[in-house]
Each structure stands twice: as C-alpha cells, then as structure tokens.
Amino acid sequence: MSKKLRAAVIGxxxxxxxxxxxxxxxxxxxxxxxxxxxxxxxxxxxxxxxxEAFTDYRQLLGAETRVDLVSVASxxxxxxAVARDCLAAGVHVLAEKPITVTVAQADELIALADARHLVLxxxxxxxxxxxxxxxxxRMQRPxxxxxxxxxxxxxxxxxxxxxxxxxxxxxxxxxxLVDSPVTDLRAxxxxxxxxxxxxxxxxxxxxxxxVANLTASRTSTASLRRLRVFQHHEYISVxxxxxxxxxxxxxxxxxxxxxxxxxxxxxxxxQQPPGDALLTEIEAFVGAVKNGTPAVVSGREGRNALxxxxxxxxxxxxxxxxxx
Numbered sequence: 001m002s003k004k005l006r007a008a009v010i011g012x013x014x015x016x017x018x019x020x021x022x023x024x025x026x027x028x029x030x031x032x033x034x035x036x037x038x039x040x041x042x043x044x045x046x047x048x049x050x051x052e053a054f055t056d057y058r059q060l061l062g063a064e065t066r067v068d069l070v071s072v073a074s075x076x077x078x079x080x081a082v083a084r085d086c087l088a089a090g091v092h093v094l095a096e097k098p099i100t101v102t103v104a105q106a107d108e109l110i111a112l113a114d115a116r117h118l119v120l121x122x123x124x125x126x127x128x129x130x131x132x133x134x135x136x137x138r139m140q141r142p143x144x145x146x147x148x149x150x151x152x153x154x155x156x157x158x159x160x161x162x163x164x165x166x167x168x169x170x171x172x173x174x175x176x177l178v179d180s181p182v183t184d185l186r187a188x189x190x191x192x193x194x195x196x197x198x199x200x201x202x203x204x205x206x207x208x209x210x211v212a213n214l215t216a217s218r219t220s221t222a223s224l225r226r227l228r229v230f231q232h233h234e235y236i237s238v239x240x241x242x243x244x245x246x247x248x249x250x251x252x253x254x255x256x257x258x259x260x261x262x263x264x265x266x267x268x269x270x271q272q273p274p275g276d277a278l279l280t281e282i283e284a285f286v287g288a289v290k291n292g293t294p295a296v297v298s299g300r301e302g303r304n305a306l307x308x309x310x311x312x313x314x315x316x317x318x319x320x321x322x323x324x
Contacts, residue, residue: 004030005289008067010057010082011074012036012045015096019071022282024049029286032066035059037074057082061089069119069289071282072096076160080105087112087120094285096123097172098164099302103310106303113299119288121295122302123281124172126225130275131243132173135236138247144230145174145212150220153193158218161197162189163309163316167216170227172297172305177229180208182308189316192219202312243272 005028009020012034023031033052036042046053060066069092072082080100083093087109099122100106113120126132147170158165182204189200199217206212225240233250248267284296 005068006030006032007069008033009071010035016073017045022279065089083109092119092289094121098306103307110299119295120299121285122297124297125277126169128277128280129240130272131238131245134272135245139229142229142231147214147227149216150224151218158194161313162216162218163200163312168305168309170214171308178206178210180206183207187312187315245270
C-alpha cells in the first residue's frame with residue numbers, strides 16, 4: 001500500500017473550506033490541517049473535518065515539513081508569499097486564481113517550482129467543467145470566440161476587478177485554445193457598485209487571425225457563463241452553468257437549394273450530467289504530484305491569463321484617466 005500524501009489548505013474561507021472537504025474525501029490523501037488567519041474560522045473547519053487548526057501556515061513547514069502539498073486559497077495579495085514559502089520548503093502548490101497580483105510574482109513562483117521539480121497548479125475551475133471536458137478536443141482552429149460571464153453582485157471577490165474575478169476564467173480557456181500571440185487589445189469597463197471595475201468588455205486579436213470578444217459583469221440579475229467558439233463550417237456553444245453543449249454545423253449541399261425558411265445548419269445538443277469540478281481539479285493536482293506529470297493548469301498558463309487580464313485592467317484605467 002502506497003503512503004498517503006499529506007495535504008493542508010491555507011485559507012479556509014468560502015472556497016478554501018470546499019478545498020479542505022475534497023482532500024478529506026480522497027482515499028490516497030491525508031488532510032493533516034487547515035490554516036486561516038482568523039482562529040475561529042480555522043477551528044470551525046478543523047472541527048468539521050477532524051483535523052488540526054493553524055493560524056500560521058509556517059507551522060506546517062519548519063525544520064520538518066509536515067505536508068507534501070497544499071491548496072493556497074487565501075486572499076490574492078497573499079498568494080505570492082505563501083506559495084513561495086511552500087515551494088521553497090519542497091511542497092507542491094495548487095494556488096487559487098489569480099495566481100498572484102503581478103506577473104513578476106508569478107514568474108518567480110514558476111521559476112522556483114521548476115528549479116525544485118514541484119507541481120505548481122492554478123485553480124481555474126472551468127477547465128474541469130463537464131461541458132468543457134466533453135467538447136474541448138473538438139475545438140481545433142477557432143476563428144472567432146464570444147464569451148459572456150455574468151453574475152449577481154456578491155461582496156466576496158471585490159478585492160479585485162471583475163476582469164481578475166470573472167473574465168480571467170475565459171482568458172484561461174481561450175489562450176491555450178487559440179495558441180497564438182495577442183497582437184491587439186481593446187477594452188472598456190465601468191464601475192457600478194464598487195470602486196473597481198464591475199462591468200468590462202475586451203476585444204482580443206491574435207496573430208493567427210482569431211478574434212475574441214469577452215464580456216464580464218458582476219452586477220447582473222442572473223448568472224450566465226457561456227462561451228461560443230466559431231470555426232470553419234461549425235460553431236460550438238458551451239453553457240458552463242447548465243452544462244449544455246450545442247454543436248451547429250453547416251448543412252451539406254448548396255445553400256441556394258434550401259427552402260426559404262430553412263436554416264443552412266444542423267444542430268445537436270449534448271446535456272452533460274452533473275459533476276464535481278473542484279473534486280476533479282484537486283484529483284488532477286494530486287495525480288500530477290503522485291505521477292510526476294504536468295499540471296492540467298500550469299503556473300505558466302495561470303501567469304499568461306493574469307498577464308492579459310492585467311493588460312485589460314490597465315487599458316480600462318487609461319481610458320478612464322483620459323476621460324476625466
């Protein structure tokens with residue numbers, strides 16, 4: 001019987017608590033503790049799962065490191081320092097998105113993980129959505145991408161702009177999908193409920209000719225998480241919320257021979273069963289650690305999504321400055 005990997009979760013607020021629950025449910029992992037700067041939060045989650053509570057993650061590192069891997073689900077501004085210390089101690093890291101506050105911080109973590117031969121994975125959850133998993137391999141050469149990610153307002157997450165909170169999910173999906181350098185970027189956004197950007201739109205052109213138009217809002221009355229990918233003679237619509245995929249293809253034969261009210265496309269709808277994306281994400285992280293395989297969402301991919309998101313935020317800020 002192989003030895004269980006020892007895990008901990010650093011930051012067990014809303015999302016971190018779920019991370020801890022998933023580790024506790026895995027048969028090949030021992031959740032040894034949870035960490036939170038708020039002693040009451042740490043104690044509450046620790047009691048729920050029957051593990052030890054800590055208020056300082058460095059208690060897990062020390063002279064004899066007590067963990068093999070961690071999830072870093074603390075506030076974004078703490079990601080760099082916490083992940084850096086864990087990697088330096090030889091601990092594999094799953095960092096929630098965005099990976100860090102700056103690109104330079106992300107680059108430092110990537111270099112450290114590479115030098116120590118450690119897994120650095122970033123928590124871009126939509127990569128593990130059942131709808132995306134069902135259709136991602138069908139997307140080969142997109143020419144146009146349209147994304148809408150809308151959510152009702154929640155106080156949680158307002159420490160960052162809507163670009164870093166919501167749009168970054170779609171950036172993470174499309175950048176490896178298009179796999180081409182960004183050549184032009186246009187962005188605009190407005191503040192509605194917070195001091196930051198609450199609604200944003202970005203138009204991204206790539207060197208291979210593909211164009212992506214992304215919209216994100218955290219002031220919507222209803223949730224919508226949809227990405228449409230157009231490629232030659234076909235487009236694919238992925239609804240991440242309903243786990244529904246619609247594939248529409250150009251109908252065979254000349255278009256001018258169709259009846260006047262007949263659309264020149266055939267469509268199929270694929271409804272995916274419910275899945276546990278977070279559990280799948282954590283299982284992938286644990287598998288990468290055990291098998292020495294690359295992370296599904298590498299530190300470098302998380303860094304690339306962050307870089308474009310920050311460019312979008314800077315462009316929005318510059319636009320506001322020019323109008324004031």
